[in-house]
Amino acid sequence: MELRHLKTFAAAAERESFTRAAEMLNLTQAAVSQQIAALEKELGTQLFERRGRGVCLTAAGRQLYDYARQIIDLVAEASSQVGETEQHVSGHLRIATSSVPAQWLVPELLAAFRINFPEVRESLTVSDSSVAAAAVEAGEADVGFVGELPDSSTLEATAVVDDELVLVVGTDHPLAGKGTTTLKRLRGEAFIVREPGSGSRRCFERTLQEHGLSLDELEIALEINSNDAIRAAVERGVGVAFLSQRDKRHEIGLASVKVRGFHARRQLYLIRNPRRVLATPVRQFLQFVEEWRQDTGCDK
Numbered sequence: 001m002e003l004r005h006l007k008t009f010a011a012a013a014e015r016e017s018f019t020r021a022a023e024m025l026n027l028t029q030a031a032v033s034q035q036i037a038a039l040e041k042e043l044g045t046q047l048f049e050r051r052g053r054g055v056c057l058t059a060a061g062r063q064l065y066d067y068a069r070q071i072i073d074l075v076a077e078a079s080s081q082v083g084e085t086e087q088h089v090s091g092h093l094r095i096a097t098s099s100v101p102a103q104w105l106v107p108e109l110l111a112a113f114r115i116n117f118p119e120v121r122e123s124l125t126v127s128d129s130s131v132a133a134a135a136v137e138a139g140e141a142d143v144g145f146v147g148e149l150p151d152s153s154t155l156e157a158t159a160v161v162d163d164e165l166v167l168v169v170g171t172d173h174p175l176a177g178k179g180t181t182t183l184k185r186l187r188g189e190a191f192i193v194r195e196p197g198s199g200s201r202r203c204f205e206r207t208l209q210e211h212g213l214s215l216d217e218l219e220i221a222l223e224i225n226s227n228d229a230i231r232a233a234v235e236r237g238v239g240v241a242f243l244s245q246r247d248k249r250h251e252i253g254l255a256s257v258k259v260r261g262f263h264a265r266r267q268l269y270l271i272r273n274p275r276r277v278l279a280t281p282v283r284q285f286l287q288f289v290e291e292w293r294q295d296t297g298c299d300k
Contacts, residue, residue: 001042003075006068008035009047013065014279016054016139024091039064057277065277090119091281096132096141097124098148098199099227100244101268105161106145113288120281128225130197136271142282144271147199157269160293165203165242165264168254170235176255183211183262190221190239192230199266200227204242207264 011021012032022029040047047061057065097106102124110122125132125141133150135141149157167186169175193215194201205215221239224230230241235253242264243250250256270289272278278286 001039003071005035005039006071008032009039010065010068010072012036012048012055013057013061013277016051016056016277018055019053062277088119089117089280089284091121091279093120093122093143093281093285094141095122095124095143095145096135097126097145098129098132099126100147100163100200100247101145102126103227103244103247103249105246105268109289109292112292113285116288117281117284120284128195128197129199129202133271136273139273139276142272142276142279143285146269146271147266148202149269150271154273154275155271156274157271158290158293159267160270160289161246161268161296163266163268164245165200165207165266166245167240167257167259168231168234168243168250169240169257170237171253171255172237173240173255175240175257178257180258180260182260183213186240186259187218190219192222192224192233192239192241193220194227194230195223195225198225200242200244203264203266207262211262 008021008025008027008031011024012018015021015024018029018032018036021027022032025032036047043060043064045060046058047064048055049058095106106124114120125135127135129146129148129150132141132144132146133152133155136144137150137152137154145160146157147163167181175181193204208214208218222230222233224233227243227247230243231250231254233239234241234250245256270286270293272286
């Protein structure tokens with residue numbers, strides 16, 4: 001079993017395409033097919049199944065991939081440690097995120113990640129938690145960051161950091177100068193809320209339920225799928241809203257008000273689909289986030 005065959009096999013598995021593997025390895029598609037065929041003949045089993053224009057691993061292929069990845073990584077480590085050469089990691093990292101992690105958590109992580117892996121190219125898609133989870137499950141994104149545990153049993157979720165929603169009002173709002181209020185007092189306010197599917201909205205609804213209330217009992221002035229738009233509407237006096245305490249931008253132009261006894265707490269999660277093969281940049285990013293989490297996040 002040749003190392004070059006294993007590298008070609010791993011590249012095809014990670015990209016789910018012989019064509020994309022050939023482009024990455026600077027080979028022809030015929031050469032990739034020949035190397036995969038040589039592995040299948042040597043092992044006496046089929047490693048890939050055709051699926052549309054791409055391929056996916058068979059059960060035997062998934063088993064071989066685990067071994068191949070270990071062998072490739074060990075060879076790279078030996079080259080780095082013994083040969084004193086630096087291992088370069090390059091490729092594409094696709095991230096789907098809900099709006100709150102996109103505003104502060106993901107930028108902070110990527111800024112630190114790029115210091116060690118400057119050749120990795122990241123792309124970021126911002127939506128709400130349910131859409132981000134669906135993208136990861138479908139393979140349209142490698143990893144995701146969401147403010148709510150996904151409904152799908154397929155996805156694996158890891159709590160990265162804690163968050164709490166705080167009430168924000170305009171600086172000329174009567175509550176701005178008081179600093180505190182009660183939930184009973186807020187029942188007369190117009191609220192600006194996120195759309196269904198948002199982790200922030202679910203957290204708010206869940207906390208209301210703990211106090212015997214529902215969103216239907218509040219006056220909803222606007223429903224918006226953007227925290228920036230919510231912030232702008234609050235600043236202009238359209239209503240009040242609950243926004244992430246971690247996002248410090250609402251400290252400018254808005255006032256935070258403590259609601260006595262009302263604590264809308266949640267966690268922000270990193271999600272991934274464990275059934276999908278992870279390319280090297282994705283594995284490095286997951287390892288990086290885990291180390292960051294232990295140092296500054298939920299394991300602090």
